[in-house]
Amino acid sequence: MDFEYSPKVRELQSRLTAFMQERVLPAEKIAAEQLASKPNWWGAPPIMADLKASAKRQGLWNLFLPAHTEAGAGLANLEYAPLAELTGWSPALAPEALNCNAPDTGNMELLDRFGTEEQKQQWLRPLLDGEIRSCFSMTEPDVASSDANNVRLEIAEDDDHWILTGRKWWTTAALRDDNRVAMVMGVTDPDASVGSRHSIVLVPMDTTGVAVQRSTSVLGFDDRHEGGHGEIVYDGVRVPKANLLGPRGRGFAVAQARLGPGRIHHCMRLIGMAERAIALMTTRARTRIAFGRPLADEGVVQATVADARIAVDAARLIVLRAAWRMDTEGAKAARHDVAAAKVLVPQTVKTIVDNAIQIFGGAGLSQDTPLAMLYSQARFLQIADGPDQVHRRSLARAEFDTTPALREVRG
Template identity: 55%
Template sequence: MEFTFDARTEELRSELLDFMDEHVQPAEPVFAEQHAALEDRWAWDSVPVLAELRAEAKRRGLWNLFLPGEDGAGLTNLQYAPLAEISGRAGRLAPPAMNCSAPDTGNMEVLSMFGTEAQKKEWLEPLLAGEIRSAFAMTEPDVASSDATNISTRIVRDGDSYVISGRKWWISGAMNPNCRVLITMGKTDPDAERHKQQSQILVPTDHPDLEIKRGMEVLGYDDSDHGGHAELVFHDVRVPVENLIGEEGSGFAISQARLGPGRIHHCMRAIGVAERAIELMCARAEERRPFGKALSEQGVVRDWIAESRVKVEQLRLLTLKAAWLMDTVGNKGAHTEIQAIKIAAPSTVGWILDKAIQVHGAGGLSQDFPLANMYAHSRTLRFADGPDEVHKNALARAELKRQAQKREERA
């Protein structure tokens, strides 16, 4: 792979860096103040400064960069990866300002790849325009949802309708009143082959039989500044058969197509978080002088700074390799690298954030710095799109198989 970015990527990087410096990062305290003043704290995308940022992002051509093909900006994974990293430096504000925030990104990818023309007209077009929000309803409290085949929510055909019953939780973005649709995963045929039991279906959030039970908290944060995480109950929710995405039994395959790009987006944004943490750590280490000398002169702090730089450079190279492979051999061919970055990114970035917090002392745990919030979000990534242990198990299984084949070839 080439280690230089192409002209299109460099052009967008320059534009995005300027947008971040001139508009996004100065808007962070403004967003926090305006969000705190909202009557409905879940309605984060009604904050005035966010509307201003979105208008500026559109003007600069920094809109829907995540989505390949004619529906989006047409970028490859390798082109988008460094842009996602830059946006990760202000992860609460930059991605939604550019209409590049999860879970909308994954949902738009699903609708773009698998949606009917009617589904695209009703849901994809307003999502692409940033007029509405969406959520992805898969995780459940009563089963081990790290194995998606375990989900118990039922989707039952009844004439011209499907009836959905079940309970979901950690449904990101669903507390937002502007979240208008859920892509919901459930079982249409529990007796089918294991990976053919599931289907995905569109459920409008204003359905009278859909109960938004509560918002979940993440290490004490309600994440209302990006739509929260809801617990939902489907009380025999009836929707038209036309709301089914793809065919019955295709839900698992669709979810896998959705998760590959989503994982690399998460990982590149996480690298941006790490870079900002290193900046904050170095600045704090220079200005704080306990026991008569700067923290930056302490050997242990210098060790943390050096290790942080090594770790983030390794992580970036691994993630760019995964992006390059996704573009050249497809998501299936890049499966090992995608799993590797999903294992490495959250734990690596969590380590860097931990050291940055330590250098800040008690202030690092407070609301006066972004580190505690960044740490909480980074920790959730060790569950999002599958926990560490699932990816490690699959990666080890593939490696054992590969090594066995090598031994056979030598025998």
């Protein structure tokens, strides 16, 4: 494993670092004020348009796209990792500013891989250009969606159309005005074997019968900048059969194709969130006086900072290993590495942010720092894209099937 960054990546790192420092971080306060003045607005704050235009001019656009595509920087997963980490410093602004925000990244990859030419022209091209947004409608409130085979929204045939009936939730970006299309997973073949019952259909958001009921909050955060997390009723929604994405009955496999890269991208950004928490806690500890001296002089605070550095560096290595394996052996071969990262990284980052909150005291719980938001994101990602228990289950099964290098000697 060689984790040395190429000259191309180091140059992009330098440009992106400057972009984050000069444009994104200063824009956070402005974005918050803009959203506060628009209480019923769901979507990016107005300043996002300026950030996106600047990122395009600087060649910091669609960096997530795999190396085989032409619309981005042509980076491998390992090359993208340090760049995604930098965007994690400002998860509310930076990913979208670079057109590297979920769920659009995964949706673009699915359209690129499984879409017809017509689907690519209608949906992929505008997404690549940042002109529209999209969402992925999979999870359902009435079933344990961690087992995707439980998903039961009905996709029935009616001549040359599909008819969708059911309810979804946690559909991120569903409430945005610029969200134009949902990828909806449901049952097309109820009598087929497990793994062959589900399909994915593209549903324009303005289709009759699509009703966004509400947005669910995340630990009290409404995530309006993302467009919320919609609960959607699909009531007899009628779309052409040409809107099928990928093969019929292969919806589970198609969904998995977006979840692997999506999971590791989340982990990459989480490392950046941890780095920001460490930067905040060290600054606070140096400048906050308690009992006559800076917090940084207290042994317990020094231990907390040291443990944070050890933990985030270890977490970064497991992310890089997963990215390297995806590049060298493919997503399927790397699935257990990705699962391990998906368990370890959110837990690690949640702990680091929690300790930073403790060092800040009451201020850490308030809107005056990004720590509460970072904590909610880390906690959310212990459930999003598969809960920890599911990933631990797959890792344990793989371990039980592994032959150890040596055998125990029995006396």
